[in-house]
Amino acid sequence: MALNWTRFASPASFYPLAGTMIPWFGWGAAVLTAIGLWLGFAVAPTDFQQGEVYRIIFIHVPSAWMSMFLYVVMAFWGALLLGFNTRLSGMMAQAIAPTGALMTFVALWTGALWGRPTWGTYWAWDARMTSELILLFLYFGIIALRQAIGEPRRADRACAVLSLVGVVNIPIIYYSVKWWNTLHQGASVKATGASMETTMLAGMLVMSFAFWFYAIAVVLVRVRAIMLERERGAAWVAGLPEVNR
Amino acid sequence: MNHWYFILGAYGVTVLLMLVEVVALRTRRHAAVAAAQASLESPRKS
Amino acid sequence: MTMAATVPAVVEAASGADQDGALAGLRWAVTRDLRLAMRSRAELGVQLLFYVIVVALFPLSMTPERNLLATMGPGVLWVAALLASLLSLPRLFASDHADGTLEQIALSPYPLEALIAGKVLAHWLTTGLPVALLAPLLALQYYLDGESVAILVAGLLLGTPILSLLGAVGAALTLGLRGGGGSLLALLILPLYVPVLIFGAGAVDSVRAGLGATANLSLLGAGLALALVGTPFAAAAAVRIALD
Numbered sequence: 266m267a268l269n270w271t272r273f274a275s276p277a278s279f280y281p282l283a284g285t286m287i288p289w290f291g292w293g294a295a296v297l298t299a300i301g302l303w304l305g306f307a308v309a310p311t312d313f314q315q316g317e318v319y320r321i322i323f324i325h326v327p328s329a330w331m332s333m334f335l336y337v338v339m340a341f342w343g344a345l346l347l348g349f350n351t352r353l354s355g356m357m358a359q360a361i362a363p364t365g366a367l368m369t370f371v372a373l374w375t376g377a378l379w380g381r382p383t384w385g386t387y388w389a390w391d392a393r394m395t396s397e398l399i400l401l402f403l404y405f406g407i408i409a410l411r412q413a414i415g416e417p418r419r420a421d422r423a424c425a426v427l428s429l430v431g432v433v434n435i436p437i438i439y440y441s442v443k444w445w446n447t448l449h450q451g452a453s454v455k456a457t458g459a460s461m462e463t464t465m466l467a468g469m470l471v472m473s474f475a476f477w478f479y480a481i482a483v484v485l486v487r488v489r490a491i492m493l494e495r496e497r498g499a500a501w502v503a504g505l506p507e508v509n510r
Numbered sequence: 511m512n513h514w515y516f517i518l519g520a521y522g523v524t525v526l527l528m529l530v531e532v533v534a535l536r537t538r539r540h541a542a543v544a545a546a547q548a549s550l551e552s553p554r555k556s
Numbered sequence: 557m558t559m560a561a562t563v564p565a566v567v568e569a570a571s572g573a574d575q576d577g578a579l580a581g582l583r584w585a586v587t588r589d590l591r592l593a594m595r596s597r598a599e600l601g602v603q604l605l606f607y608v609i610v611v612a613l614f615p616l617s618m619t620p621e622r623n624l625l626a627t628m629g630p631g632v633l634w635v636a637a638l639l640a641s642l643l644s645l646p647r648l649f650a651s652d653h654a655d656g657t658l659e660q661i662a663l664s665p666y667p668l669e670a671l672i673a674g675k676v677l678a679h680w681l682t683t684g685l686p687v688a689l690l691a692p693l694l695a696l697q698y699y700l701d702g703e704s705v706a707i708l709v710a711g712l713l714l715g716t717p718i719l720s721l722l723g724a725v726g727a728a729l730t731l732g733l734r735g736g737g738g739s740l741l742a743l744l745i746l747p748l749y750v751p752v753l754i755f756g757a758g759a760v761d762s763v764r765a766g767l768g769a770t771a772n773l774s775l776l777g778a779g780l781a782l783a784l785v786g787t788p789f790a791a792a793a794a795v796r797i798a799l800d
Contacts, residue, residue, distance in 0.1 A: 318513040321520045328524070347793070367527055375520040382516050395750070402747040413733050413740050422797040423729050427744060430725055430790050433782075437751070479528070486535050493542035497549050508546045 274351050276492045277501035283485040290482035297475035304468035321379040323468050327476040329372035332400060333435050335365035335480060339407075340432040343425030355421030356495065358428065359411060360488035364480050366404035373397055392441035396434060403431040417495055581666025585674025586681075593682045599647070600682050607640040607687055611694045622699050629698025630708055630760035634753050637687050637712060641719040642742055644683045645727045648675055649795070653731050662799055669788040672795065676717075676724045676788075684716025704760050707769045711756040714776040721787040722748050728794035752779060 273279045305323040312319040339361040346354035376394065377387040388394065407424050414420035461469075496502050503509070593600060614632045615625055652658040662668055688709055695705045726745040733740065759772035 316513055318516050320517055324520060324524050364531065367531055371524050371527060374523055378516045378520045382513050395754075399747045399750050402743070406744040406747060409740055409743055410729060413730070419797055419800060423794065426725070426790055426794050426797065427729055430722075430786075431748065434747075483531060483535065486539065490535065490539045490542045493539070493546050497546050502546050503550050505546070507543050508550060 274353055276353055276356065276496055279353055280489055280492055283489050287482050287485050290478045290485070294475050294478035294482060297471055297478060301468055301471035301475050304464060304471055309462065309464040309468050315383050318379065318382045321375050322465070323472045325372060325375040325379055326469050327473040328368045328375065329397065330473055331476045331480055332365060332369035332372050332397065333438060335361050335368060336400065336404070336428070337432065337435055339365060340428045343428045346421055346425045355418070355425070356488050356491045358421065358425060359491055360484045362404055362407050363487070364483050366401060366408065368476070368480070369397060369401040369404055373401065392444065393438060396438040396441055399434055400438060403434060577665065578667050578670040581670040582674040584666070585671040586678045589675050589678030590681065593678060603640055603644050603683060604686055604690065606643060607636050607690065608694065610636040610639060612697065615697055625698045626700055626764070629695060629700050630704070630757040632698070633691055633694060633708060634757045637716060638719065638746070638749050638753060640687055641683060641716065641723055642745065644679070645723040645741060646738070648679050648724055648727045649731055658795065659799055662795060668792040668795060672724060672791045673788045676720045680717050680720040684720055688712035688716055704763055707763045707773070708760050710773060711759045711776060714773065714780050715752045715756040718752050718780050718783045719749060721783040724791040725787055725794055728791045728798060731795070731798035752776065755779070
């Protein structure tokens with residue numbers, strides 16, 4: 266079946282599609298979180314070295330992965346905007362930035378609280394932590410630039426350029442544990458298999474999907490709000506049930 | 511050092527931030543819908 | 557401060573037989589910007605003075621103990637270089653944008669990327685290069701030995717062009733914004749500057765620790781190569797976005 270993807274490139278047709286997707290991803294996130302936390306707290310055993318506090322991993326790793334993933338997706342929408350000049354691409358990029366920043370902050374925060382009892386310090390200037398902190402500043406910069414440029418189309422394009430310039434940081438974060446042998450443990454989850462206890466790994470993976478679904482739901486809600494804000498005068502907005510009440 | 515405080519702090523702040531995000535989004539959406547309704551009622555007033 | 561002649565006419569006068577569009581454009585932009593910078597030499601002097609003063613502030617603010625200063629020195633000299641670079645960035649596009657020359661430049665037949673590369677080169681010659689050359693003198697305040705100073709200068713020579721290149725992207729993105737883009741420019745550019753800072757200061761640190769500086773300097777070199785290739789395009793895109 267040849268699906269005409271470009272049909273959904275217009276805000277008018279993406280708006281209802283996003284609307285139907287949101288509850289699925291929202292409830293999906295809730296269910297996955299319940300399963301993940303059950304795996305993480307009820308099933309996974311106490312760690313031999315770290316005791317209970319390692320259980321922070323079930324938020325720390327998913328949020329760190331999401332912080333990087335969301336940035337790349339945002340940069341991707343930026344590239345689409347610069348290449349094809351579709352309004353929706355700009356709106357999607359705009360919608361992702363705040364959630365990406367949240368994930369980055371959560372990763373840094375949970376990392377600090379995990380680090381204190383295990384390594385003795387809330388913070389260390391190792392490669393991964395430093396580059397994750399840079400990622401947070403990159404997100405803030407993109408959000409600040411969008412606020413500073415009033416005109417939405419110019420803001421879209423400027424933020425797209427900025428996010429693409431900053432995307433170099435993502436491989437640095439990801440590979441930093443391999444390139445620099447510092448505080449962070451080496452990668453325990455690889456494509457070929459993991460060196461972690463199975464139940465812990467399962468919990469972490471389920472929570473990663475939970476965070477992913479949460480991010481999708483939240484970004485879709487935000488992009489719908491952005492569409493309403495930007496396309497206020499359009500006919501398709503006037504025809505919406507919630508507006509026509 | 512009671513490790514449970516750290517776990518609570520980690521999970522608690524995360525949940526709190528997510529709640530803030532969701533509430534802020536609902537507010538934003540309601541404002542956007544209201545603005546769209548306003549421009550519908552009086553097309554001259556943007 | 558406008559050049560009365562149009563871009564093509566001036567390029568023909570300046571470049572003679574050179575027919576290549578990019579190179580001619582680059583030469584034109586460098587010549588013009590250097591000429592304009594030389595007219596306001598005082599401004600350049602002030603920026604250099606800022607560098608000197610910031611570097612002098614740190615020993616004044618703490619117990620000037622020899623070992624402590626030597627440890628801090630590379631970092632301070634690098635951060636001050638970053639700040640000096642930041643301060644001088646608005647000058648890159650702002651005055652041209654204000655009187656409409658930037659639009660003319662963007663409309664000229666020469667590739668905007670080459671013209672921007674020329675402007676960046678002129679900016680580095682008047683900002684980064686003097687900072688790198690002044691550093692040995694200032695490093696005296698921090699009791700750094702000869703080898704450390706040499707690595708410091710090498711790092712600055714590699715890193716300050718990167719600062720100018722990345723700064724051009726930031727300056728173009730924040731063109732014409734309220735607040736002059738000063739703090740916003742800093743927020744946008746400083747995260748991108750951090751790797752340069754880490755490797756530049758790290759090179760001196762590793763020399764002082766007895767390990768070689770090769771790794772750090774090579775990474776700086778790689779960063780410079782990447783910046784040279786990528787940033788003119790990003791900056792040109794940003795200028796076009798700002799001019800639309």
